[in-house]
Amino acid sequence: MRGSPGSMTVLRPRSAAEAVILCAKHPGCLPLAGGTDLMVLWNMGELNGRRILDLSGVAEWRAVRKTAAGLRVGALATHAELRDDAFVRREFPLLVQAAAAVGAAQIQNRGTLGGNIANASPAGDTFPALAVYEAQIRVVSAKGERVIPFSEFFAGVKKTNLAPGELVSEIEFPFPPSRPRRQLFRKVGTRAAMAISKTVAAGLLWLGPDHRVRELRFALGSMAPTVRRLRAVEEFARGKRLTTEVTAQACNLMSQDVCPIDDVRSTAEYRLRVSQNILAAFLLG
Ligand SMILES: Cc1cc2nc3c(=O)[nH]c(=O)nc-3n(C[C@H](O)[C@H](O)[C@H](O)COP(=O)(O)OP(=O)(O)OC[C@H]3O[C@@H](n4cnc5c(N)ncnc54)[C@H](O)[C@@H]3O)c2cc1C
Numbered sequence: 001m002r003g004s005p006g007s008m009t010v011l012r013p014r015s016a017a018e019a020v021i022l023c024a025k026h027p028g029c030l031p032l033a034g035g036t037d038l039m040v041l042w043n044m045g046e047l048n049g050r051r052i053l054d055l056s057g058v059a060e061w062r063a064v065r066k067t068a069a070g071l072r073v074g075a076l077a078t079h080a081e082l083r084d085d086a087f088v089r090r091e092f093p094l095l096v097q098a099a100a101a102v103g104a105a106q107i108q109n110r111g112t113l114g115g116n117i118a119n120a121s122p123a124g125d126t127f128p129a130l131a132v133y134e135a136q137i138r139v140v141s142a143k144g145e146r147v148i149p150f151s152e153f154f155a156g157v158k159k160t161n162l163a164p165g166e167l168v169s170e171i172e173f174p175f176p177p178s179r180p181r182r183q184l185f186r187k188v189g190t191r192a193a194m195a196i197s198k199t200v201a202a203g204l205l206w207l208g209p210d211h212r213v214r215e216l217r218f219a220l221g222s223m224a225p226t227v228r229r230l231r232a233v234e235e236f237a238r239g240k241r242l243t244t245e246v247t248a249q250a251c252n253l254m255s256q257d258v259c260p261i262d263d264v265r266s267t268a269e270y271r272l273r274v275s276q277n278i279l280a281a282f283l284l285g
Pocket of ligand 1: 030031032033034035036037038039040055075076101102107111113114116117119123124125126166169194196197
């Protein structure tokens with residue numbers, strides 16, 4: 001039986017340095033950003049007695065800024081801040097569309113990119129965009145800083161490769177090599193908002209002057225325990241013209257990279273078919 005909300009000890013650092021010190025001093029404390037995932041657990045009584053590290057006072061991790069290499073997003077930047085940022089809208093539109101697909105306005109106003117990633121749901125809506133933009137996750141602890149490629153960040157359902165005491169501080173997005181010819185973000189859920197994805201896709205496509213594929217990046221969420229780049233499809237498409245036949249072959253390869261399941265939201269068969277349709281429409285333009 002689930003419990004009811006009880007007492008909670010909250011630590012409130014005022015800077016990144018203080019957050020790191022408190023995190024080291026209180027092993028097992030739970031970082032809290034926007035609280036949109038954590039407070040659900042608290043309401044169910046699952047955090048009773050836990051020590052919470054409230055990061056909301058860490059101003060350094062809020063910024064969304066342009067750099068020479070691309071974009072740096074503080075872990076505490078909200079989905080609404082990403083959605084509305086002019087530079088992100090121009091240079092990283094898939095991230096904007098993904099942020100706009102998380103929950104609805106209330107969740108976007110509070111929920112953060114760092115919280116979405118650290119929560120490690122198989123259905124995190126920002127993940128396919130982070131995968132095709134080849135994001136880098138900057139993490140910090142009392143031992144120092146390190147950068148984890150997004151492709152290596154997740155360890156499984158609701159599991160990350162963060163070491164104990166590590167906090168996500170920033171997410172870096174390198175500029176893509178050039179402007180892609182086509183780009184896509186698509187979330188399929190039961191409703192247009194407040195729906196957990198049955199499948200969620202992001203794609204970037206570069207074509208050469210002869211209309212052959214120079215580079216394809218395509219990622220799917222909700223189709224495996226963690227977000228997946230379709231490496232077999234990407235490799236197969238390289239150097240080819242995207243005819244109907246090539247597209248059909250590419251779609252058949254999808255199941256090499258994903259393993260959808262039947263659950264309360266959808267069936268494996270539906271997830272695969274719809275994802276293949278999204279890929280086919282993207283490749284055929
Ligand atoms: C009604 C509702 C609808 C939702 N709809 C969607 C949706 O459509 N798509 C979607 O992807 N998600 C959805 N979510 C989930 C959630 O809103 C997002 O995952 C959100 O981005 C979480 O961010 P947060 O700042 O609120 O995280 P929090 O709840 O504060 O934290 C989430 C997890 O991350 C950890 N954490 C947070 N920040 C850090 C950090 N800097 N370093 C290390 N660990 C950290 C926390 O300890 C916790 O384990 C929904 C949630 C609700 C309640």
